[in-house]
Amino acid sequence: MISRRDFLQATAAASALTIGSGLGPLGRAAAQQRLTQADILRFDPLGTVTILYVADTHAQLMPLHFREPSVNLGVGEVKGMPPHLTDAEFRSYFKIAAGSADAFALTADDFISLAKNYGRMGGMDRIATLIGAVRAERGDDKVLLLDGGDSWQGSWTSLQTKAQDMVDVMSSLKLDAMVGHWEFTYGAERVKQIADSAPFAFLAQNIRDNEWQEPVFEARKMFERGGATIAVIGQALPRTAVANPRWMFPNWEFGIREDDIQKQVDEARAAGASIVVLLSHNGFDVDRKLAGRVKGLDVILTAHTHDAMPGLIKVGNTVLVATGSHGKFVSRLDIEVKDKQVADIRFKLMPVFADAIKPDPAMTALVEKVRAPFAKDLAREIGKTDSLLYRRGNFNGTFDDLICNAMMSERDAEIVLSPGFRWGGTLIPGDAITWEQITNATAITYPNCYRNQMTGIQIKEVLEDVADNIFHPDPYFQGGGDMVRMGGMGYAIDISKPMGSRISGMTHLGSGKPIEASKTYTVSGWASINENTQGPPIWDVVAAHVAKVSTVRIEPNTAVKVTGA
């Protein structure tokens, strides 16, 4: 139970105002103004230590659109709490004006018109500019740069180079340490190879060899910055072996390992750390629970659930940072240390508006170089879209509808399943659909699009299992991303019910008839976690479909009825 005392404080809802990130109850006219690079960087410095934090960039080197979710439901104790707020509720909580640059960056409604006004976000050369400016202001010896993971996967170039493009880029940014999740889908050998040779630390206190229980990676690293000792403890996604193919790292065990985090904290303090940071790919709700149970963490840098919040969330004496995804934001934390303890923290979520920030020329050149071998493929135009194509949302996204439509037609299936991944860019109406856009939504190391037979009861069991991974009231029992996307089938879900009784009203959309428990249906899907899955890679399936329809138009999807929220 989260008590009132532990209640989440949007410290920055107040402090960000004073820092002047452009947040605040501005008038509509002022709200429409774009931010300048100086606005984005403006910060009243504090203390002697600065932590810069990015996460879940999903290998996006170039600026892009990424629409935040309009449906992001919390269950149990976190129902209605940030980050489970969207649109008007989110803006009201964090005091963001509708139509402002921050509203565009952080919420979903009015996305199309705001996208036209504010332009794309992210881009490694813009991120490099922000990082360089903060380092210049504070001095290299005061700044620590951390990456919360999911940085090596999500683009065609990262897939083709087995993450070498991202390793080169992050090394060039002088990254200090990172953790992992999708990184592991390059296989144990490749990840170890990079971890052993990269100039940054690859940390994971919670991965063990499953025979001897020996640590696979360094658990934590101590850094000296601004006269203070900072301990950074790494936490990989605890559910990697459940959420992704275990056969790719068959000898590794994960898990939360709360007691071991506590040991790391205690050892770090004993070794003289003034600041203890958990660099975590747990996901926000897991970290919020963990913050109330592990003692002595000053900061948890959260990731995995892609939440972007312009304020710190406080649980006891621990602050949680949610820095968003796809390179849209860089978080800055200034920390003041007194008597070997954290005395004060000041925070800003810096939005990376690509049009406002002058690209760093060296990084522009590096990005061009790593993309060059694939540039022709990436630019290849397959079709265009008349609809907004986005990914995020608990139950469906229009880009997933496109993928589902592609599987229905190209694989001649009655019902299709597409994983509830949270990554992949957003396209606005009129945009070309290039090979880059298709692979930004599909580039994984287990892409085969299978086709098989399933009974109604099996489909229900899949839905129930996935739903429990998202809506189990205890975050430690949650595992997945968003709900699996369905094509050709509708259903109702009561998210407040227990496992096994959330799903009802399953309907075969082709015939309008109820799904029958014992009847067999032809089903297609992709991203199977099983080894030797047969079928063409999903990007070829999507590209073939887009080429045929030429102009994509996605009708509103009303196939999922949600209650209990």
Added chain:
Amino acid sequence: MVLKSVEKTRRETLAMAAIAGLAAILAPRLSLADEQAVAVEIKKLYGDKKFESGKIKLDVPEIAENGLVVPVNVDIESPMTDADYVKSVHVFAEGNPLPAVVSYRFTPACGKASASTRMRLAETQNIVCIAEMSNGKLHMAKANVKVTIGGCGG
């Protein structure tokens, strides 16, 4: 070590059928996790004696990474002296056709009362651990282990 024996775990069956593109053969659904069967077993051992909480650290994963080999660690708080020690520890799985999974007996010479094993769990269920102390006191701890088909992790 006593391993649970079922033909195929639910995770495997579902994952195979649902995700992998193999022929769909639905294994017979296991009976629902049976709290009652565990209660019957415990009654056989200790009659109607009362159980206290505490003393037992039952360490199981919240979510099994591999239902075939779920690590179970038990650690009982005790000085393990001649006057005060843990006599025996029993572990039950509510979803197991034979719910008594493993029993350990200890003597003061053991030094500490801890044990590790791996269990095969076909579906989400509770693991129950009871410890009998040399003074006759009984302790109980329970933990839920989720067995899921996985995938879709975003």
